[in-house]
Each structure stands twice: as structure tokens, then as C-alpha cells.
Amino acid sequence: MSIDLLRSLLxxxxxxxxxxAVEDRTGGADHFQVTVTSARFDGLxxxxxxxxxxxxxxxxxxxxxxxxxxxxxxxxx
Amino acid sequence: xxxxxxxIENVIESEDVxxxxxxxxxxxxxxxxxxxxxALRRAGAPVTAVDVLPDPRIRQELSAVSSWxxxxxxxxxxxxxxxxxxxxxxxxxxxxxxxxxGKLGPDYRGTGSERVVTVS
Numbered sequence: 001m002s003i004d005l006l007r008s009l010l011x012x013x014x015x016x017x018x019x020x021a022v023e024d025r026t027g028g029a030d031h032f033q034v035t036v037t038s039a040r041f042d043g044l045x046x047x048x049x050x051x052x053x054x055x056x057x058x059x060x061x062x063x064x065x066x067x068x069x070x071x072x073x074x075x076x077x
Numbered sequence: 078x079x080x081x082x083x084x085i086e087n088v089i090e091s092e093d094v095x096x097x098x099x100x101x102x103x104x105x106x107x108x109x110x111x112x113x114x115x116a117l118r119r120a121g122a123p124v125t126a127v128d129v130l131p132d133p134r135i136r137q138e139l140s141a142v143s144s145w146x147x148x149x150x151x152x153x154x155x156x157x158x159x160x161x162x163x164x165x166x167x168x169x170x171x172x173x174x175x176x177x178x179g180k181l182g183p184d185y186r187g188t189g190s191e192r193v194v195t196v197s
Contacts, residue, residue: 046163054146061146068109069147071162 001029001065006057013056014038018076030067039076049073082138084196085127089142092125093181093188095152097139101193102126109161113149116161116168121186122153122177126193135196154180 007022014020019037034053041049050071060066088095094117100106102114102124117124129135129148140146143157151158153176158164167173177185 046166047157047159050159050163051145058146068107070109071160 001060003029003032006032006034006060006066009056010034010036010053013052014040016040019074025068025070030065032066032068033070033072035072035074037074037076041073042075042077044075046073049075081132081134081196082142085135085139085142088125088127088194088196089152090155092152092194093154093185094122094124094177096124096126096149097129097135097151098126098149099128099130101128102191103193106130107148109147110149112161113151113164116164116173117151118191120168120173120177122173123181123185123188124191126191127196128193131195132197153177156180 003022003024010020014036017036017038019035021035023033025031025033036053040052050073053071053073054061057066057069061069096113096117098110098114100110105111105114129139136148139150143150145157145160147160149161151164164173181188
């Protein structure tokens with residue numbers, strides 16, 4: 001999946017994000033590092049924070065379009 | 078419920094620390110599985126590993142049970158802790174060891190050696 005499409009999916013899901021970074025780790029468009037800072041994560045356990053990101057990318061994760069996903073989430077505080 | 082799913086649920090419920098990974102601790106087949114394993118090792122966790130690679134259904138059933146889409150997945154006493162990023166982050170903050178102590182008791186280190194179980 002293109003890095004632009006991945007970014008736009010995340011931007012739609014986290015319109016309030018103060019930081020949204022996407023990195024193609026291998027150049028092969030299937031190993032990504034995403035970093036999202038959003039007030040939506042405030043007070044949530046890490047597991048739930050990551051699950052919010054996983055849900056946005058459920059389809060490409062399930063069909064293997066994204067082979068490896070590294071997630072870093074941060075709350076607003 | 079399929080027999081495979083029952084076996085997966087049994088591992089999750091009965092093992093102190095279950096790591097579903099690509100490959101085995103002796104022959105890790107994926108960077109993220111390696112990161113999770115190393116974080117657990119540093120915390121002294123008694124890891125029981127399950128290789129998901131022999132059959133794609135293992136991964137499908139596991140994700141259906143856990144609602145977590147990716148591999149690896151770490152469970153402590155039946156509770157999903159997370160994937161590689163979460164386990165690494167919790168290990169760095171010291172929270173992983175606190176979770177293990179809380180769920181397994183203060184003497185969890187050395188309570189079991191690393192082992193591998195298979196599901197099919």
C-alpha cells in the first residue's frame with residue numbers, strides 16, 4: 001500500500017492528531033512505522049491506543065497489504 | 078468451535094506467559110517476534126512460545142479469539158498484553174516486570190524455563 005494512502009487513512013481517523021508520521025521502513029511499501037499523537041489516546045491503556053490504530057488499518061493488515069506494522073502512540077499530555 | 082481454536086484458547090488460559098510468534102525462540106522468523114521475545118527474556122518471563130507459521134489457520138483463529146490483528150501476541154495469565162511495540166515499551170518503562178509480578182507473583186523469575194508448544 002502506498003505511504004500516501006496509509007497516511008490519508010490515518011488522517012481521516014485521527015483528524016485532531018498533533019503529530020502523524022508514517023515511515024516506509026524498507027522501501028517496499030509493506031513494512032511501516034506509524035506515529036500518532038492525539039488527545040483520543042488520553043487515559044487509554046497502550047493496548048487500547050494501539051487497537052484504535054489497528055482498527056483503522058484492519059483491511060490491509062488482514063489481507064497482507066501491510067506485512068509489518070510498528071506503532072507508536074502518544075496522548076496529548 | 079473448532080478444535081484448533083480450543084487449543085489456542087487453552088494455551089492462552091493455562092500458560093503463565095504465552096507468546097504467539099513467527100518461528101520458535103531457537104529460530105525466530107520475524108523481527109517483531111524477536112523484539113517481543115527479547116523484551117520478555119530481559120524481564121525474566123517464563124515464556125511458552127507457539128509458532129503460528131506451520132498453518133495459516135492458527136493466525137486466523139488466534140486473531141478471532143484475541144481481536145488483535147498482528148503477530149506476535151503476548152498473553153499473561155490469559156490477558157492480552159499486546160504486540161512487539163507494546164511489550165517493548167512496557168519493558169523499557171519497567172511496567173512489564175510490574176505486570177508479571179502482579180499476575181505471577183514476586184518470584185516469577187525462574188518459575189519456568191522457555192518452552193515451545195504446538196497447536197494443530
